[in-house]
Amino acid sequence: MTFNGWFQILLYFAVILLLTKPMGVFMAKVFNRERTWLDGVMRPLERLLYRLTKIDEEREMSWKEYAVSMLLFSAVSMLVLYLLQRAQQWLPLNPQKFSGVAPDLAFNTAASFTTNTNWQFYSGEQVMSYLTQMAGLAYHNFASAAVGMALAVAFIRGIARKEAKAIGNFWVDTTRAILWILVPLSIVSSIVLISQGVIQNNKPYTTVKLVEPQQVPRAGQDGKPVVGPDGKPVMDTVTEQTIANGPIASQEAIKELGTNGGGFLNANSAHPFENPTPFSNFFEMVLIFLIPAGFTYTLGRMTNSQAHGWAVFAAMAILFFAGVTTAYWAEARGNPLLTATDQRASTMQPGGNMEGKEVRFGIANSALFATITTDASCGAVNGFHDSYTPLGGMVPLANIMLGEIVFGGVGAGMYGMLIFVVLSVFIAGLMVGRTPEYLGKKIEAYDVKMAMLYVLIFPLAILVLSGISSLTSSGLAALGNSGPHGLTEILYAFTSGTGNNGSAFGGLGPNRWYNLSMGFTMLVGRFLMIIPMLAIAGNLAQKKSVPPSPGTFPVTTPLFTGLVVGVIIIMGALTFFPALSLGPILEHLLAGAGKTF
């Protein structure tokens, strides 16, 4: 670890801290339908949109109608994405003439992008046409992010409202998230990214002449080198390199801003065309946390308890620093098995474990990015987690296992965190001898039931599917690594899928089983968890509000922050420790003992 490395991490956090309030205030205004400076442009557009889609913007919804609307929209738009992939060969904007996507992969991808997961069992520049990328994948980056934000706002309203039946209008919340927040920020961000070198065009791929022609062994059909009659491998001369193109910047912006994470290109934000400079990297990281961090302030503002918003922010910040410190430490230490190399940090090199990482980002920024992308449910990567050290790779895995509540996905992080807050408050309330209250709302059996359902679905899907995969041949066939690392790959896949993260231990390749089971678990992890969450929101909204007194446990203090952090860690650790002990922990210990697989 270096001084500069820590300086960059702290600088990053400082920027997030500074942006939290302005972002939070703006979002609160947008969702409260207050006046903003963007109204002049967006209000006419909003009205037009409502007219075209038959939305009555004054009509509010019960939690059930809110949930049904959300499900209908997700179902319809998911179907469109599926069809778009299947039909892309007949549609325009396909200069590379890619064929239609296979059904199981198309299902997996449709589920993945509808659920804000962006798990990718394909290589973008080899499979998806520009139209599919723009109107299918990038579109869902907007839609799923806006839906997430709408849901979080609905949940906050549930807390804030008293004796109310409705928690807002799903269509209005989604529309305002898109028009006031996602679109303007995406436009500005795209331009910033283009200025750094993220490409944005609709051209066919470029062929360039190599400076130094290369002799490469010819590969046979089985992938093995072809051997000539003289017993030596047959060599081919390669004189060209084909360079991918595409409308990347416009997708890159919303990919980070909406915590989607699905790369236009296979290498995601490690690719110089997606993330060309250290500043573009910094900027992308800021975009990931921008909305989730702002939501903590929105929470405080909409519930009239700004201190509570900051207490939640503090809990997230603690977990963030715990993660980034561990990851940075582990990666900077390097790989103990690579004994013949120089992994020490110096002025000449960042050192550390550089497999799967880019030189321009080095160790600090790669560890930071891995932490951020899994704190939030983003899943974009600028270095490949599969090649991280066992503990460095465990940080992103653990972050997702905790529920992606460290700032978290846009909206999803907020409501995920609030579920933990509800559970923390319940236990704390009992310990101070009162029926637990959260911001004046009594937490009762129904709320606990729904919160436990939310908490339960997550490990259920992850552990059961991982268990099946680690025993079946189709589960094991797709592994890119063996030994404990292979188990981690399985665990990571289902954790990332159920958690709607989308980052991967990429060694695990696609096959029919994973396409389908992952597609399934992404849908479960999104929609089955949203329903109990909205049920709590609806239930809280109709409750009376009890004014706070010295007898109620305050949700604004360091003690509260500490309690929430404790509950999150204990819940996550107790659920996943056995599995982790056979995955990354075992691998770490074995690596220390010099064992390889």
Next chain:
Amino acid sequence: MKRNLITAILYTVVTTVLLGVVYPFLMTGLAQLFKDKANGQLMTKNGRVIGSRILAQPFTGAAYFHPRPSAGNYGADNSTPSNLGPTNQKLIDRVETDVASLHAENPGKPVPIDLVTTSGSGLDPHITPAAAEFQTPRIAKARGISEAELRHLVAEHTEGRQFGILGEPRVNVLELNLALDEKYPVLR
């Protein structure tokens, strides 16, 4: 339910046009403000496009600086990492093979880690100053120039941290090799 279903269908159509078509085309239009960058910072030599400034291309000759190994053979239309785990024997073997061949050209010196590890994209255009320094004796010898001269050229092509803070110091291999060819051409 029915009312919301109709809205869901209409909403998908309308927003797809707005966000999936209008928005990206708008950005492609605006991108022309940065024409070079929006198109991948292509470099030309003698009227031919010879590569992107920000993508690695293979160099294997003794007279060139070598980029980092690529898990995807420098395929710029198929970026890929190795995805080898830290305890994977294949990784250890690969690194050990590369270390052995590098030690052959520059014995006794520890091999900078980035020179024997594949990058995330397989297209990392940079190496660390340490990796450039490690290769200096070989290239100086191949080009028949002094190491000091070469170090000077490397230093000229070493980028510091952006704004003095962000990222890590690095050397762009393609640019350095082009400069090398320009300044110290190999006599054939």
Next chain:
Amino acid sequence: MSKTKSKSLWDAKIVSHALLDCVRKLDPRMMMRNPVMFVVEVGSVITSVLLVRDAMRHVPGFGFDLQITLWLWFTVLFANFAEAMAEGRGKAQADTLRKAKSDTLANRLLPDGRTEVVPGSKLRSGDLVIVSAGEVIPGDGDIIEGIASVDESAITGESAPVIREAGGDRSAVTGGTRVLSDQIKVKISSNPGETFLDRMIALVEGAERQKTPNEIALNILLAGLTVVFLLAVVTLQPFAIYSKASQTIFVLVSLLVCLIPTTIGALLSAIGIAGMDRLVQHNVLAMSGRAVEAAGDVNTLLLDKTGTITLGNRQAAEFVAAPGVSNDQLADAAQLSSLPDETPEGRSIVILAKEQYGLRGRELGSPQAQFVPFSAHTRMSGVNFDGRVIRKGAVDAIQRYLSENSSYLPKEVQATVETIARAGGTPLVVAENGRALGVIHLKDIVKGGIKERFAQLRAMGIRTVMITGDNPLTAAAIAREAGVDDFLAQATPKDKMDLIKKEQAEGKLVAMTGDGTNDAPALAQSDVGVAMNTGTQAAKEAGNMVDLDSNPTKLLEIVEIGKQLLMTRGSLTTFSIANDVAKYFAIIPAMFAGTFPVLNALNIMHLATPQSAVLSAVIFNALVIIALIPLALRGVKYRPMNAEALLRRNLLLYGVGGVIVPFIGIKIIDVIIRVVGLA
């Protein structure tokens, strides 16, 4: 707190009953009500079956498997024992009550005025019975004729007889109590099996125990956690198989049982029963567990001034003479008017006159002396004696009296009256022969220590509101002196009701005490309504608790017991979950260190062998239940402090403590196992 009927925790009789009961409770139908312990029982059955199979096949490691199985059964039994202990304590109380219930005969009044003898159990609501001295009252009811002294010790434990009389607020009698003197006519108010005594027995036995809202919520949380751990353990086997380190069912069940919150699961119902039991020990009967829980949640306490905040009676403190009247003159008149007055106020006036002015009590033997008792009409009392017409009464009553005698109240007296009222006193004006002599200052005496008590309540976030019939000035002064947060002066039953509704509309829970029939609606409306046992049957029906001691201050203790109940649950839940950390560090390395010796790095307790590690964790898990039974039955210590401080304390004690204790406990057990050579 004065007289608690507390028993030793480990009363031999209760323990021996509990030992039997804990086996009886193994019935799966009963176990199912407690999902956590049901899982343990299922686990025990599975390991038992496997044990028998292994015994027949002579599988190695039988000794270890046997020990695990036994300790799993012990875990279930210990949980049952905890519940049985709690129930046993209640049953012991019920037995005492049942003795009072031995069937009595009743003299039922027939419509024609004659009586017939019927068994008490045949009486129905509405029947009229005659009860004479020496007889046991056959059922609950109200006295409609007569007055009697009644021995209620069967219910209250208080041996001093109490007076019960027709009309007013002391008309209720309870079946099973004994009339000591006189004869009364009682209108029965309950049907067979529904009497107060019946309900009380059912209550303390826990037969009617329904889970309270918070208990249900907590049960859901615990069931959820159990499922989570079930998942974690069940899916560990595939991962273990992948790692080529598959586990035996014995070890997996051990891990599961150690992880699921057995500690709180085992003690949860005992905590609930014990909470009710603690109330009973304070001579309070709660009609439902829900009421006890609500008591912990109360935001606002409505307290009757008299008896709760002040001593029951006002006392004369001072004589303030009118201009031109000497204090002696006033004292003399005041004393004369009060001599025949047997009310406590009256007596205190006589005493004050004697102490301050040396006026001895005189016999008003003369036949001319005519005592004029207080009447609701005149609202004055006094005496006509030797041609002196002395009257004393409230200022408005005397004013009217004076104006009838074409006189008036001097300004100075008026001012005195106001000063006294503002200071919280009750001014009593004395007039003689149509002329105002001055004012007697009657003072409310605020109970000692009550102010501190209210301060504690405030720290706990509970607002106190004093209810009084006094005028606002007087009320304000007493409120200030007693340190209550608010007061309701000149309160009518309707005012009280409105206040409760207003508080409830703000989402607050309200507790109050009451005894009279006109309190009944408010008692019913309030969230915690504590009826005084001396009160009317209507009041007792309306409230959800009855205080057998009829001590309104008891409300404060009820609140504390309610809070203690919730705190005990919360603290033990935290403890239970926190314990899991150490158990992981004991069992996970033990499971896999055989295949992967590097995992011994996680064996931070340095437990001797994998077998002893697993066994130690299971034994600790079982023993901790027994160790915590006293805490569950007594409740965690309650200290009045604000929520933040309370939480910090309990988190430190049960959260951090819960992490540390098992590390030590498991290590000690491991050492013992090694020394004894069990594994």
